[in-house]
Amino acid sequence: MGTVLPMLQATPVLKGKDYREILRQELDAGKIPISLGRSCPVQCEFCYELDHSYRETAEPPKTTQEDWEFILDYINRKPTDPLQFWCLGGNEYMEWTDLFLHPKAMEWVEDFLRHTDKNIQFFTVGFVHVPKIHQLAARYPGRINFELSVITLSHYRQRLMPHAPAVKHLLKVLDGPAVSSANFYSFDADTMSADAVTISRINQHCVLWMGCLTPVRGLKQDTVALMRQGRTFLPQETMRIYEAGLPNPTTIHTEAYITAFLNRKRIVSLFDSLGLEKNDTVVMAGSVHKILSMFRKNRARFLFVPNATLGGDSDCTVLLTFDDIARRLTREKVIHIPKCVMQSGRGPYMDIAGVKLEEFTKKTGVKVKVLHKIDTRLANKQLYRHGSLQHYVQDYLRNPLTQSYEALPAPA
Numbered sequence: 001m002g003t004v005l006p007m008l009q010a011t012p013v014l015k016g017k018d019y020r021e022i023l024r025q026e027l028d029a030g031k032i033p034i035s036l037g038r039s040c041p042v043q044c045e046f047c048y049e050l051d052h053s054y055r056e057t058a059e060p061p062k063t064t065q066e067d068w069e070f071i072l073d074y075i076n077r078k079p080t081d082p083l084q085f086w087c088l089g090g091n092e093y094m095e096w097t098d099l100f101l102h103p104k105a106m107e108w109v110e111d112f113l114r115h116t117d118k119n120i121q122f123f124t125v126g127f128v129h130v131p132k133i134h135q136l137a138a139r140y141p142g143r144i145n146f147e148l149s150v151i152t153l154s155h156y157r158q159r160l161m162p163h164a165p166a167v168k169h170l171l172k173v174l175d176g177p178a179v180s181s182a183n184f185y186s187f188d189a190d191t192m193s194a195d196a197v198t199i200s201r202i203n204q205h206c207v208l209w210m211g212c213l214t215p216v217r218g219l220k221q222d223t224v225a226l227m228r229q230g231r232t233f234l235p236q237e238t239m240r241i242y243e244a245g246l247p248n249p250t251t252i253h254t255e256a257y258i259t260a261f262l263n264r265k266r267i268v269s270l271f272d273s274l275g276l277e278k279n280d281t282v283v284m285a286g287s288v289h290k291i292l293s294m295f296r297k298n299r300a301r302f303l304f305v306p307n308a309t310l311g312g313d314s315d316c317t318v319l320l321t322f323d324d325i326a327r328r329l330t331r332e333k334v335i336h337i338p339k340c341v342m343q344s345g346r347g348p349y350m351d352i353a354g355v356k357l358e359e360f361t362k363k364t365g366v367k368v369k370v371l372h373k374i375d376t377r378l379a380n381k382q383l384y385r386h387g388s389l390q391h392y393v394q395d396y397l398r399n400p401l402t403q404s405y406e407a408l409p410a411p412a
């Protein structure tokens, strides 16, 4: 099957620009744009960046010491927000990579901590230097948020991430104060639950960030099948962890429609506060559609929009694009769109692909009323509010409403 050409393409903005301009754009979005100068060599089978053609990117050359000094100076000119964590790695105009593969990364993280008064956040599959990373965490308490992408310690590791660090190294990274949160997933029986027990035995303080991986466009079919298999094991894997009573804080990233269910009260009360009429058309992804169809049927016209740009099993209103929405229009003259769709890191009133709201209205001729109350701040807060393992067990797996909710037909 051929690729469907997008109806609404973003106007290219990087063409002919100096790479420092890309660095500046990322820095303005709170990113520390170190670059490997090439695609990520780890090539994990599940990587969401395997197909990032939906957005315009240009990889700057491998970061030099001079570039680093420019970056550090730029950051130091920004005011300090004690709640902000600067993220190591650009991902709006750059491709996401594991930056600890840059030979100077550890040194520059230390520079950042020493020469700024700001906080730092980083994600890696584990290419950090032990014991250096533990020394830094001990020397700068509270300023590092280290999210370790464990993914799996099971035999699936070799299949999914053959070029990532070995389990033995990962356990050393976990053994100490450095790791704030370890993320790992369900793929089969005794995968996520066994990993939770192993990790908790070594580190009782880090957050266990668990759940299932969502397939997106560009992944191989057997990888997609493994992710979907993992979902079917999620309830039993979660129950094992629940019964083990581990001391670590936990979060569960389930399928989107389950997250929506756990936050149903807030979604419904927010919908009620919008004051919409029966004939008003409101744009939403599948998960919110499911909730509103169950609890607020026929109170407005719910326009279900699939996340066609990201593809796979994506189901998230925040990640909808104007192109996704345009493809679902029939005879609408006015539609309501949540603000979070147009609050991407690419700029105000732009979607994740870089298409502007005004480009959408010009091309489709449809008038848009922006639902300002539904912004990214709210969406992010909701996602984590009821996201603990306890919530999932007590309010979803053991909830008598779950059966009828799951039986609802998928939106057409």
Ligand code: SF4
Pocket (backbone or CB within 6 Å): 040, 041, 042, 043, 044, 046, 047, 048, 049, 096, 097, 098, 125
């Ligand atoms: S290390 Fe991270 S960026 Fe690199 S391929 Fe794996 S998931 Fe993708």
